[in-house]
Amino acid sequence: MSDDTRSLVRSTALRLFRERGYAATTMRAIAQEAGVATGNAYYHFASKDHLVQELYLDVNREQTQAARTVLAQGGDLATRLRGVLLAGVDAFAEYHAFGGEFITVAIRPGSAASPFSPESSESRQLSQAIFRELVEGASPAVPSVLRDELPELLWLAQLGVTLFWVYDGSPGQRRTRTLIEGIAPLIGRLVRLSRLPVLRGAADDVLALVRAVRA
Amino acid sequence: MSDDTRSLVRSTALRLFRERGYAATTMRAIAQEAGVATGNAYYHFASKDHLVQELYLDVNREQTQAARTVLAQGGDLATRLRGVLLAGVDAFAEYHAFGGEFITVAIRPGSAASPFSPESSESRQLSQAIFRELVEGASPAVPSVLRDELPELLWLAQLGVTLFWVYDGSPGQRRTRTLIEGIAPLIGRLVRLSRLPVLRGAADDVLALVRAVRA
DNA sequence: GCGGCAAGTTGAACATGTTCAACTGAACAT
DNA sequence: ATGTTCAGTTGAACATGTTCAACTTGCCGC
Numbered sequence: 136m137s138d139d140t141r142s143l144v145r146s147t148a149l150r151l152f153r154e155r156g157y158a159a160t161t162m163r164a165i166a167q168e169a170g171v172a173t174g175n176a177y178y179h180f181a182s183k184d185h186l187v188q189e190l191y192l193d194v195n196r197e198q199t200q201a202a203r204t205v206l207a208q209g210g211d212l213a214t215r216l217r218g219v220l221l222a223g224v225d226a227f228a229e230y231h232a233f234g235g236e237f238i239t240v241a242i243r244p245g246s247a248a249s250p251f252s253p254e255s256s257e258s259r260q261l262s263q264a265i266f267r268e269l270v271e272g273a274s275p276a277v278p279s280v281l282r283d284e285l286p287e288l289l290w291l292a293q294l295g296v297t298l299f300w301v302y303d304g305s306p307g308q309r310r311t312r313t314l315i316e317g318i319a320p321l322i323g324r325l326v327r328l329s330r331l332p333v334l335r336g337a338a339d340d341v342l343a344l345v346r347a348v349r350a
Numbered sequence: 351m352s353d354d355t356r357s358l359v360r361s362t363a364l365r366l367f368r369e370r371g372y373a374a375t376t377m378r379a380i381a382q383e384a385g386v387a388t389g390n391a392y393y394h395f396a397s398k399d400h401l402v403q404e405l406y407l408d409v410n411r412e413q414t415q416a417a418r419t420v421l422a423q424g425g426d427l428a429t430r431l432r433g434v435l436l437a438g439v440d441a442f443a444e445y446h447a448f449g450g451e452f453i454t455v456a457i458r459p460g461s462a463a464s465p466f467s468p469e470s471s472e473s474r475q476l477s478q479a480i481f482r483e484l485v486e487g488a489s490p491a492v493p494s495v496l497r498d499e500l501p502e503l504l505w506l507a508q509l510g511v512t513l514f515w516v517y518d519g520s521p522g523q524r525r526t527r528t529l530i531e532g533i534a535p536l537i538g539r540l541v542r543l544s545r546l547p548v549l550r551g552a553a554d555d556v557l558a559l560v561r562a563v564r565a
Numbered sequence: 566g567c568g569g570c571a572a573g574t575t576g577a578a579c580a581t582g583t584t585c586a587a588c589t590g591a592a593c594a595t
Numbered sequence: 596a597t598g599t600t601c602a603g604t605t606g607a608a609c610a611t612g613t614t615c616a617a618c619t620t621g622c623c624g625c
Contacts, residue, residue, distance in 0.1 A: 355604085388605085
């Protein structure tokens with residue numbers, strides 16, 4: 136049955152990715168372990184990248200679930216941001232050994248696994264919704280001028296943290312965790328300060344820049 | 351002669367990269383155009399990545415030269431940063447069509463072409479020296495607390511801008527230029543404000559974080 | 566049942582990065 | 596002259612992502 140084959144190929148690929156990484160998992164191996172012909176895998180998934188994209192989707196769902204738990208507890212912006220970012224690092228942890236391989240696939244513009252690709256739209260929606268919830272549910276409330284743009288900026292910040300994580304060779308990715316512990320309160324502080332007259336201009340500049348660049 | 355062969359392969363590869371991009375330039379094509387056997391290219395360059403690394407070195411030298419001209423004119427931090435970043439975008443411009451392919455090579459940890467790789471150390475030194483000069487020669491002078499860490503942060507910011515550039519599909523990469531025009535004065539402003547008591551704490555946090563994360 | 570169509574499946578074929586055992590020839594020692 | 600060595604060079608061989616023409620299967624209309 137087609138659906139069975141598809142999901143069999145999918146789960147086999149994900150298992151092998153976990154066990155051997157990206158490069159060492161050949162399409163032939165995936166097909167063989169799944170008991171189908173090589174070409175059959177390509178009938179269900181347009182490329183190896185598309186299988187990686189499936190893996191991202193899995194990780195993403197895991198992070199989303201953990202993040203919801205964190206957000207349910209309330210808290211201020213910094214606390215919530217810290218929790219969500221740590222949930223992300225935790226969800227990715229088991230792939231860290233091959234993080235570099237996977238990031239290579241994700242970063243290529245036009246790749247199905249790129250966080251900006253149409254194929255990743257489900258992942259992206261899921262993830263951006265979390266950051267919107269993060270901002271909107273924060274107390275004390277985020278200044279209203281920032282409320283529209285901040286979620287997307289934080290989502291981008293997470294991509295940055297993930298990039299850092301890929302290069303983080305420290306045991307248990309301690310440096311990435313240090314980065315998160317530092318950057319979450321820092322962002323919280325800057326958001327709070329953005330109300331002050333001295334910083335009001337800078338904050339407006341940031342927002343204007345974001346809008347100009349997006350257009 | 352060995353040196354001749356090496357430089358012939360090198361220049362042939364760079365020309366083909368410019369003309370056809372990364373993926374469409376096969377090692378066989380490089381060897382054939384250079385009039386040598388495929389294996390011979392591998393005798394002189396350990397991998398295709400190493401040839402890309404040569405290309406980066408070229409672009410880097412070009413940017414460095416343009417940046418020196420900019421820096422020779424003095425100016426404040428924002429002006430100098432703007433000039434250096436624009437010089438970088440200009441140097442890379444002719445490769446934009448294939449930027450995504452090349453970034454893929456550069457981003458892979460362990461790749462020779464990664465900006466953090468030992469092989470790229472010459473490029474990196476060159477580039478970081480520019481940012482040091484940028485900061486040190488700025489007038490009004492950069493607050494002394496920041497003077498040590500800022501150059502490396504700006505170098506990283508340039509990597510970020512380059513990453514943005516790769517994804518920038520606007521004609522002439524206008525959006526990247528908009529980003530630079532906006533972010534340079536913004537950074538200048540924040541650096542100036544970092545002296546104020548309100549922001550002093552945040553600035554210290556940033557520096558402490560940078561140091562903690564590096565260790 | 567039967568014809569036929571579309572979905573699903575197969576495995577060989579192709580292009581490409583990379584490796585490697587074999588060969589070449591120049592420089593040098595005897 | 597002859598032998599030796601070794602950097603430089605060769606091209607076939609290998610592994611892998613991807614494609615494709617052919618084959619099989621399940622199903623629908625009759």
